[in-house]
Amino acid sequence: MKKFRPKKRLEVSEYIEGVLKGDRVVLSRAITLVESNLASDKRLAKEIIQAILPHSGNSIRIGITGVPGVGKSTFIEAFGKLLIRLGHRVAILSIDPSSQRTKGSILGDKTRMEELANKPEAYIRPSASGDTLGGVANKTGEAMLLCEAAGFDVVLIETVGVGQSETAVHGMTDFFLLLMLSGAGDELQGIKKGIMEMADMIVINKADGDNVKKSDLARRQYENALHLFPPSESGWTPLATTASALKNIGIDQVWEKVEEFKKLVDHNGYFLKNRQEQQIQWMYNNIHEELKQLFYGTDQIADRLKTLEQDVVDARLSPVKAAEIIIESFKKSI
Numbered sequence: 001m002k003k004f005r006p007k008k009r010l011e012v013s014e015y016i017e018g019v020l021k022g023d024r025v026v027l028s029r030a031i032t033l034v035e036s037n038l039a040s041d042k043r044l045a046k047e048i049i050q051a052i053l054p055h056s057g058n059s060i061r062i063g064i065t066g067v068p069g070v071g072k073s074t075f076i077e078a079f080g081k082l083l084i085r086l087g088h089r090v091a092i093l094s095i096d097p098s099s100q101r102t103k104g105s106i107l108g109d110k111t112r113m114e115e116l117a118n119k120p121e122a123y124i125r126p127s128a129s130g131d132t133l134g135g136v137a138n139k140t141g142e143a144m145l146l147c148e149a150a151g152f153d154v155v156l157i158e159t160v161g162v163g164q165s166e167t168a169v170h171g172m173t174d175f176f177l178l179l180m181l182s183g184a185g186d187e188l189q190g191i192k193k194g195i196m197e198m199a200d201m202i203v204i205n206k207a208d209g210d211n212v213k214k215s216d217l218a219r220r221q222y223e224n225a226l227h228l229f230p231p232s233e234s235g236w237t238p239l240a241t242t243a244s245a246l247k248n249i250g251i252d253q254v255w256e257k258v259e260e261f262k263k264l265v266d267h268n269g270y271f272l273k274n275r276q277e278q279q280i281q282w283m284y285n286n287i288h289e290e291l292k293q294l295f296y297g298t299d300q301i302a303d304r305l306k307t308l309e310q311d312v313v314d315a316r317l318s319p320v321k322a323a324e325i326i327i328e329s330f331k332k333s334i
Ligand code: GDP
Pocket: 066, 067, 068, 069, 070, 071, 072, 073, 074, 075, 205, 206, 207, 208, 243, 244, 245, 246, 247
């Protein structure tokens, strides 16, 4: 069997210098390290992240979600091109839970955002893969820091609106954008109330052609729905607008609102406070992930768990007792 050999690594200093210079090849290689599960890569990645940390953070981080087909990639293409025209550099990362199970990820499709992908002011990286959403989210968070250190001042983090990943994206971004369609109920769009509640802005996409009137009606309905939620701690009043990503209508308005939001939260202190809280949460996420790996990565534990599973199935042990036994033996092993 062919043995897996990692590609030759650079020196830590080469990664750091390359990233800080905005070298895209080195940036990509640094992100590959962050995504790697090899212990040696992880050590290297941690050193790099620690070194670039003072150069990170200087961006506005925007989360973008919506069900498949709502027009996320079309929107990001139009939005990204607008931002570049305005002189920004845009990094696009994604959290795609499906990539944990299948090799081909929905968001990793290379044909998406083709024009944007060819621009030097844009950097697009498909979703990291991993066993757990928490692990994938941590990797995306580190990729985000690397992009910021490489000089990207707008980071878009995209996710498909079908599960828990929205919460992860919300937890690492400053502004949360929800794309919706007119003429389909919330249930139809698979958007849960909790996700709407996280939104700073709802954009009813595909407001073009015959769809304009319906989209405006939907906009008013969503705007009313947003008003029913308790006021956000940011002091920002979430709003709903219409847009056509395909026809490039209403896209500039989204950026205007993001800028308005940024001004408000800079002024009232929420921007910094939220970032600080997110950092703390991120530390705990890492602790949880490391602990899980430490525990489940131990061979004895894996073997013992199989026996315990059978004991639980056969009702020889209660699930609580079985958990206690394995945790006790883990504690003794460390
Ligand atoms: P994603 O799965 O959310 O990334 O959605 P895509 O961006 O791939 O778009 C799904 C389909 O909707 C594609 O055929 C797009 O051309 C179309 N689409 C996206 N935005 C618009 C829009 O504003 N208006 C119209 N009419 N179609 C759109």
